[in-house]
Amino acid sequence: MAKMEVKTSLLDNMIGVGDMVLLEPLNEETVINNLKKRFDHNEIYTYIGSVVISVNPYRSLPIYSPEKVEDYRNRNFYELSPHIFALSDEAYRSLRDQDKDQCILITGESGAGKTEASKLVMSYVAAVCGKGAEVNQVKEQLLQSNPVLEAFGNAKTVRNDNSSRFGKYMDIEFDFKGDPLGGVISNYLLEKSRVVKQPRGERNFHVFYQLLSGASEELLNKLKLERDFSRYNYLSLDSAKVNGVDDAANFRTVRNAMQIVGFMDHEVESVLEVVAAVLKLGNIEFKPESRVNGLDESKIKDKNELKEICELTGIDQSVLERAFSFRTVEAKQEKVSTTLNVAQAYYARDALAKNLYSRLFSWLVNRINESIKAQTKVRKKVMGVLDIYGFEIFEDNSFEQFIINYCNEKLQQIFIELTLKEEQEEYIREDIEWTHIEYFNNAIICDLIENNTNGILAMLDEECLRPGTVTDETFLEKLNQVCATHQHFESRMSKCSRFLNDTSLPHSCFRIQHYAGKVLYQVEGFVDKNNDLLYRDLSQAMWKAGHALIKSLFPEGNPAKINLKRPPTAGSQFKASVATLMKNLQTKNPNYIRCIKPNDKKAAHIFNEGLVCHQVRYLGLLENVRVRRAGYAFRQAYEPCLERYKMLCKQTWPHWKGPARAGVEVLFNELEIPVEEYSFGRSKIFIRNPRTLFKLEDLRKQRLEDLATLIQKIYRGWKCRTHFLLMRKSQIVIAAWYRRYAQQKRYQQIKSSTLVIQSYIRGWKARKILRELKHQKRCEEAATTIAAYWHGTQVRREYRKFFRANAGKKIYEFTLQRIVQKYFLEMKNKVPSLSPIDKNWPSRPYLFLDSTHKELKRIFHLWRCKKYRDQFTDQQKLIYEEKLEASELFKDKKALYPSSVGQPFQGPYLEINKNPKYKKLKDAIEEKIIIAEVVNKINRANGKSTSRIFLLTNNNLLLADQKSGQIKSEVPLVDVTKVSMSSQNDGFFAVHLKEGSEAASKGDFLFSSDHLIEMATKLYRTTLSQTRQKLNIEISDEFLVQFRQDKVCVKFIQGNQKNGSVPTCKRKNNRLLEVAVP
């Protein structure tokens, strides 16, 4: 989706003024107040035209995110609030689109944020330029060169925890598309004195601390190092740890960066070996040793360290030892060797350490360049980023500060030149008349330093090369002679009468009035540092090292290439490189970032006005603004100008059809802006005073408010009307619905009212009729009642006499009837089962019904018995008749009886018909056999028993032999008179025969049978039916039996259980037969 382009301007929502060109009035105070105000609102960037002023916030601000990069990408410089990205974008686009080489010059004092700014520029360019694997690798290498150089070239100082101790200029090369191809880094004057000595509160270069903190034990052993900082004389201990800096982690970062940049493993190793050697050099100590010839000599105190260095670097120990003790001077063909005293020995040691380190640093830069150099030969466009040490004023300023400040002096000059040039060029380009501007030109200071004949540097060189004793004092004397009259030079011993009495200056010092302020330089060390002398013996010893890298660092040590000419001095070298740099910069389109340090405490939120004022002054910001607005304070292309202010004039609002310039002309005429206030360039409008611009802005603001009100008004009107229409429409709909509803409701109401009224009327009518009917009925009822009462009274009068006499009996009878009725009805439900043996019978409800109840019970029992009997067959009836007969005869009389009840009467037990044995017997009997059974006939003589068949027929009683079946006796029933038996539980019975009968001749029979009851009963019945006489049955425990002529008493006695349960019979005497019953 295409991003919606919102046209904005720097002028929108400004805090203070975003571009100081717009300051009114313009003076130091307003400039500082403006910076302060913006700083307090986190706006650390402010413009002066196209120059970016950056105030170090000393804390991370959320203004460098990828979103911000996107915001500033491809936007015009003045479109958004001031930002370093705007400048980077401008530079990059101008390089890519207009084919102009760019340089970004970052200046400011130490700790002002130059290095950070340079990194921001690089990262912005990396983010917006082309992408792709190859391009990304180049970018990565370019970016990763920073940590490597910072480790070796940066250190903690009192001003900055990560202060660059070298100047750096980096050319980034691009192809025509704007993709990065590679880069070249130039380094300027590493502050090598730091290797051997650091001011109080500062550190040596980071790499030493990183190595000792971050290296593995193994690596440390290999480098013959110990982790403890305090073991090394070259490391300052009071500030070895820096807050918020993790040396060990940084060591890993650096090694990683070296790998990305393209260092081989053995190269990294060599570099670290050199670093270790430098560190260990500091631990070599000397002691004086007197020689006989009076010359001072020195001797190494402890050779162990020396030995280890030699092992590490592959140098012959004796060679190095000698180099620390002697100095060989070659002049013409002569070679003179002198011994070194202790001081000289220390000097030699430190010189070696410094040289070793600074040469290593240069080697590193070259090595990086080798990696990042562009691979193709195509034409390149270049963006140079210069991050050079800022202007420095310390308490003790020495040669280094002098050099650094010289460099800044040169940069300021080029800044002035280029700014003016650019300004002038623009005027020419735009065809505007140029007006001269007054400003301070520091060329005169540059001249004081670099002039080839009488400049300070030239003088120093002269002094160094001069034969004879040369000291810092002689150098100062020379300065006093030559430069005394210079406006910007001061010294105590100056011959110039103006400074003769200047006692404010200490001895052995000189002061230069730099553009950025006066600096007092201690002259001590100038000569030595300029000479940068390394005794030849040492460089030769280094050249002899087995260590390839060290050997390559000291080419002058090669005896074959011995060069008697002095090497160029440090000053002249620097001067030359600065000159080249300046030349290089002049060919490029400059972009300035001027860094300002808000406080000395490295603290956020503190804005020290005095400090800033000083910087504003020496950076010449005020002059910068003046130059910028010398002619015209503000300029803007016609299109954006028209776009921004077109609403101020009827003709141009809302659309201008013609060219933008004509539109702006119309606009300015309309607004009646005085003609001298502006000027029309070719593509831009130039506005002389910020006042005019602000007036325009105010008008615009006013107009925008009006427009906003207008838009608001129309919008509100539209909104209200739409709303109203909608409401009306809704209202009609609602009203229609409501009316319908109301009518409906009314109708319903009327209808229901009608119904109510109707029903009331109907009800009323009906009630009226009802009332009448009721009345009529009541009248009739009343008549009837009256008649009834009347009749009643009459009847009662008539019947009163009957009534009283019969009432009680009637009621009694009725009640009784009711009770009896109820009783019977209840009984009906309560009758017990039909089983004749069921003894249950409901209890009697009333006493007076006692007899009835019993009677009823009896009747019921009879009835149910009858019912029961009715079920019987004739045979069964017969059996039961017999059983009944037996019961009548024996029940409660003979003890044997109960046991017979359950036995069925069978009669003919012996089946004579079927048994052939008894055939004769059967044939002899013609009558029906009622009983045929075996009995025991008791012998009356002895009481013994014999088995006999007992037969009873209708008319006779027969006895037969059991075996033969022969009839022994036959007694007609008429001759049987009586049957006797005991009352006990035995089967004895006697059959008494009629006296005088034929059968009775032998006497009565005495039997015993198992079926006594049956036999007796049947005998009785048969006799009755045959003779019509009841057979006498005597039940007694003593009876008489006829025996021939005698009578024998049969007596039954209880007890004697000798024979178990069988009764026994015994003849006791003539007259007594005793039967023992168990």
Ligand SMILES: Nc1ncnc2c1ncn2[C@@H]1O[C@H](COP(=O)(O)OP(=O)(O)O)[C@@H](O)[C@H]1O
């Ligand atoms: N834009 C910035 N945002 C946040 N902190 C910054 C910024 N610029 C500088 N600093 C802080 O200030 C310190 C010094 O900055 P540096 O660039 O090293 O100064 P110089 O190179 O000018 O000596 C940095 O280490 C960082 O902490």
Ligand SMILES: [Mg+2]
């Ligand atoms: Mg820096």
